[in-house]
Amino acid sequence: MRYTPSPTTTSWQCPARAAVFSAGSWGTALGKVLADAGSDAVLYARRGEIADGINTHRRNPAYFPDVQLPSALTATSDPAAALDGADYLVLSIPAQSLRANLTTWAPHIGPNTVVVSLMKGIEQGTGKRASKVISEATGVPAGRIAVLSGPNLAREVITGQPAAATIACPDQEAARRFQAACHTPYFRPYTSTDVTGCELGGAVKNVIALAVGIATGMGLGHNTTATIITRGLAETTRLATALGAHPATLAGLSGLGDLAATCSSPLSRNRTFGTHLGRGLTVAQATAITRQTTEGVKSAQAILDLAHDHDVDMPITNVVTALLHEKITLDKAATLLLQRPPKPEHCPRR
Ligand SMILES: NC(=O)c1ccc[n+]([C@@H]2O[C@H](COP(=O)([O-])OP(=O)(O)OC[C@H]3O[C@@H](n4cnc5c(N)ncnc54)[C@H](O)[C@@H]3O)[C@@H](O)[C@H]2O)c1
Numbered sequence: 001m002r003y004t005p006s007p008t009t010t011s012w013q014c015p016a017r018a019a020v021f022s023a024g025s026w027g028t029a030l031g032k033v034l035a036d037a038g039s040d041a042v043l044y045a046r047r048g049e050i051a052d053g054i055n056t057h058r059r060n061p062a063y064f065p066d067v068q069l070p071s072a073l074t075a076t077s078d079p080a081a082a083l084d085g086a087d088y089l090v091l092s093i094p095a096q097s098l099r100a101n102l103t104t105w106a107p108h109i110g111p112n113t114v115v116v117s118l119m120k121g122i123e124q125g126t127g128k129r130a131s132k133v134i135s136e137a138t139g140v141p142a143g144r145i146a147v148l149s150g151p152n153l154a155r156e157v158i159t160g161q162p163a164a165a166t167i168a169c170p171d172q173e174a175a176r177r178f179q180a181a182c183h184t185p186y187f188r189p190y191t192s193t194d195v196t197g198c199e200l201g202g203a204v205k206n207v208i209a210l211a212v213g214i215a216t217g218m219g220l221g222h223n224t225t226a227t228i229i230t231r232g233l234a235e236t237t238r239l240a241t242a243l244g245a246h247p248a249t250l251a252g253l254s255g256l257g258d259l260a261a262t263c264s265s266p267l268s269r270n271r272t273f274g275t276h277l278g279r280g281l282t283v284a285q286a287t288a289i290t291r292q293t294t295e296g297v298k299s300a301q302a303i304l305d306l307a308h309d310h311d312v313d314m315p316i317t318n319v320v321t322a323l324l325h326e327k328i329t330l331d332k333a334a335t336l337l338l339q340r341p342p343k344p345e346h347c348p349r350r
């Protein structure tokens with residue numbers, strides 16, 4: 001039986017105005033969530049034809065041509081117009097392009113606008129999480145920077161299938177307000193103050209999903225993928241807690257929840273990219289057939305550098321990074337993981 005979402009209710013409606021930058025997969029899906037929650041949502045689209053498609057035909061022709069969008073979700077190609085009077089700036093662009101884009105957009109951010117990051121990547125070269133990049137590039141204080149992360153495959157969310165997420169912000173009131181702005185009968189956000197755990201759970205799960213994809217592409221079965229997921233969560237938790245995260249966050253929606261969804265779904269771009277590698281494609285070949293943002297490919301080295309800086313052992317991330325740089329073969333990757341020295345299952349750093 002197909003799941004049919006119940007009609008949108010008005011019980012959580014709030015008159016917030018949210019500007020979502022930009023109109024890719026997750027931006028469009030979260031824009032619809034905000035509109036369905038009763039918020040006034042506007043998408044910023046770089047390409048005029050996408051904004052036109054949304055305003056005229058209620059469709060995003062590039063990302064979800066088959067999905068009808070609500071009339072409360074509008075679009076513009078003018079960043080200043082999108083940000084005019086916005087209570088929230090919701091950012092959903094590739095993490096590596098964040099700093100440069102914010103330099104252009106920052107002058108239009110209002111003095112009370114809360115910036116919400118949906119991004120699951122770590123900046124190359126600096127090892128910085130999106131919230132830190134936002135604070136540096138815009139001067140917005142930490143209390144006005146939130147992160148939303150969880151098991152949120154965009155196509156499932158935009159078609160109204162039930163999902164939940166974590167909204168983390170040092171200012172609990174700001175998190176609660178954004179929770180109200182995006183709470184619908186099919187999308188249930190929880191609040192947290194653990195921004196570090198939330199962001200690292202989201203970024204590292206992409207690398208672990210690459211590893212699961214590689215194993216799947218090599219024809220390996222569920223014991224192998226379950227082992228990668230479990231040990232992947234262990235190394236994610238080691239890194240996140242070394243950087244100050246609460247361990248419970250990694251067992252929550254933005255940790256285990258997202259890891260489970262991403263590692264098990266063919267909708268995941270990271271898992272799919274890994275599958276291509278596992279089937280023998282080169283990184284260049286896999287990149288050429290991947291049209292959308294695959295954060296794990298760009299963030300793996302930065303995550304590994306962070307781990308080295310904090311003396312944390314991340315064997316799966318290490319092997320995935322070596323494969324992405326074509327320093328080892330697939331056979332060597334399996335050997336490297338399985339022939340590590342024996343150790344107890346639970347160790348804080350190793
Ligand atoms: N798709 C999902 O299911 C999903 C779910 C949760 C989180 N995320 C995260 O959201 C972020 C965005 O992912 P997505 O899936 O929407 O990607 P996408 O590839 O579908 O869309 C990316 C968007 O960013 C824009 N963009 C691309 N390069 C840009 C640049 N250099 N400067 C400015 N804009 C640029 C594109 O025009 C597009 O609107 C990623 O960090 C991803 O990890 C995605």
Ligand SMILES: O=P(O)(O)OC[C@H](O)CO
Nearest residue numbers: 150151152153268269270
């Ligand atoms: O398609 P991916 O691999 O970027 O994953 C999408 C989301 O992060 C799942 O929560």
